[in-house]
Amino acid sequence: MKYRTIDNSLFKSNRQKFYNLLKNNSIAILNSNDEFPRSGDQTFTFKQNPDLFYLSGIDQEQTILLLYPECPNPQYREVLFLRQTSDLIAIWEGHKYTKEEARKASGIQAVYWLDDFQNILQSIIYYSDHIYLNTNENDRYAHTVPYRDLRFINDLKDKFPLHSFERMAPLFRKLRPVKSSIEVELTKKACSITRDAFVRVLKFVKPGVKEYEIEAEIIHEFIRQGGTGHAYNPIIASGKNAIVLHYNDNNQICNDGDVILFDFGAEYANYNADLSRSIPVNGRFTKRQKDVYNAVHHVMKEAKKLIVAGTIWNEYQEEVGKITESELIKLGLIDKHDVEKQDKNFPLYKKYFMHGVSHHLGIDVHDFAGRYDPFQVGNILTCEPGIYIQEEGLGIRLENNILITEGGNIDLMADIPLDAEEIEDIMNS
Incomplete structure (x- = not known):
């Protein structure tokens, strides 16, 4: 091993x-x-x-x-x-x-x-x-x-x-959803390896690089640190590829002015990390890109507050949907008057945010758990909101791994660069 x-x-x-x-x-x-x-x-x-x-x-x-x-x-x-x-x-x-x-x-x-x-x-x-x-x-x-x-x-x-x-x-x-202290430490190790791979990528990316070259940098760091490899097939999605939720081709050139959506994680001792980030190819977000990025970041911060013991899955998803809805109105993607008249079973925000906010994480990336069971102390869940604008060829997703404790929750990826300005600073350092 x-x-x-x-x-x-x-x-x-x-x-x-x-x-x-x-x-x-x-x-x-x-x-x-x-x-x-x-x-x-x-x-x-x-x-x-x-x-x-x-x-x-x-x-x-x-x-x-x-x-x-x-x-x-x-x-x-x-x-x-x-x-x-x-x-x-x-x-x-x-x-x-x-x-x-x-x-x-x-x-x-x-x-x-x-x-x-x-x-x-x-x-x-x-x-x-x-x-x-x-x-x-x-x-x-x-x-x-x-x-x-x-x-x-x-x-x-x-x-x-x-x-x-x-x-x-x-x-x-x-x-399996309730993690012991040893399991938490193994997950932290997977997160730490993932962090180092992401920082490595921030310093590597520039216009003209190929998606698979970025993938090679990631696996290099995983294996170098004793990880088994990828926790799942990595997504390195530049430009319009980012609006494909499970894009795995990773074979395109990253062009100046585009944003790359990453979704990858290290596997260590059969335990997994699951990270999503979105970065500008040239090291600087445009105003529109940053506005969308910050909207997703806001949703993530609010969603994390809801990841506590006792939270019910469906209620959590609905609440995060409302937060996303508000951000989409600010971005001019949906109209508040249309929202007032929308079919509650098919909310308008789902055009731009069509997947779930969280899943359990552990020995399986989508770890085995009951989707109708309330969140519990000891659960590790992802928090991964996104906004995908097909007509603009822009997709932003952010994802960290959250541990629920008696005193609230702990972000196991809190040390991984997330603020837009921090990402820009590292890319231009």
């Missing part, structure tokens, strides 16, 4: 919280993600199943985690199954976990090779009443690929049809 060893007390604590939500006499089984084929004999870069990582800290393919806290055989109450390495694997693929390394990373003492999984499972599963299995229930995910968890579910239901099968995802929806 590129990142430093994580204190396994995080994963021990996560497992205990997980056990507290299980029905009596339950067994839970989690699989690592698939190794997805790319082409020929290549696979895409492996990314661990976030739920398995959350409970074990194991960051390796072909891993199974079995948890049975009331197992009559104490040896099998927490069990890890790993891919057995060999001299051949070591030569071609490199180092894999030893059993002792897996014990140290996870805090789980019973570690076996995968070949032992079926025999051990067979010896204990009949003593359980409930089997908890996992699927991807992120409501942003549209299922199209029959991944490992689904294949495993079908196999288990064929073998043990009379057991009571339970969904594991609702438990993670309760657990």
Whole structure:
């Protein structure tokens, strides 16, 4: 791993919280993600199943985690199954976990090779009443690929049809949004790396540079500091590209007079940062560009005040919509008289600000959480208002990552340049 060893007390604590939500006499089984084929004999870069990582800290393919806290055989109450390495694997693929390394990373003492999984499972599963299995229930995910968890579910239901099968995802929806102190520190590290990449970019950008050259500067800083890489496909959108919300081509020249919209973040130890900024290619905003920028900045400052425990998603979105509406009127983009007559279900501001203000952040960039649950202490949320003016080829988005605490909220990106004048000063220093 590129990142430093994580204190396994995080994963021990996560497992205990997980056990507290299980029905009596339950067994839970989690699989690592698939190794997805790319082409020929290549696979895409492996990314661990976030739920398995959350409970074990194991960051390796072909891993199974079995948890049975009331197992009559104490040896099998927490069990890890790993891919057995060999001299051949070591030569071609490199180092894999030893059993002792897996014990140290996870805090789980019973570690076996995968070949032992079926025999051990067979010896204990009949003593359980409930089997908890996992699927991807992120409501942003549209299922199209029959991944490992689904294949495993079908196999288990064929073998043990009379057991009571339970969904594991609702438990993670309760657990994962509330971050521990260790998770907060890992997120801060991802934010710190992201900050340094952004400052690097501010000093690099000038008219004529290509979007992908900027992307190269970003990944250079991520990897240099031990980040795994991009938390998600980076958006380097200059000029009219910025009005495409998920622009990923990053292949155009940045022209004098244009604004570049950035949306990128570092991944560190499977935890993610998520930053958006908009900067002038030539180092100076025009008056119109700065007016729009400052309008978005104002919305962001007001929206951050609402990110506190107890806030309701829909009410939050509606309130930020009203703030955006006021700024759009000042910019001459919508008329206050038209606003008075608008259909409340289709407010006029959505023409210029069409996405959500926030999402949870964690092991997934769009972290697993309930969109109908109030904000809680321990949540980390993005705050990302924007204004996109298609007819002007101008898009501005600003985004920071906000931690909710008992005393209010903390901006984890407060040290990343944000004021328009500060950005101009750094670019011209």
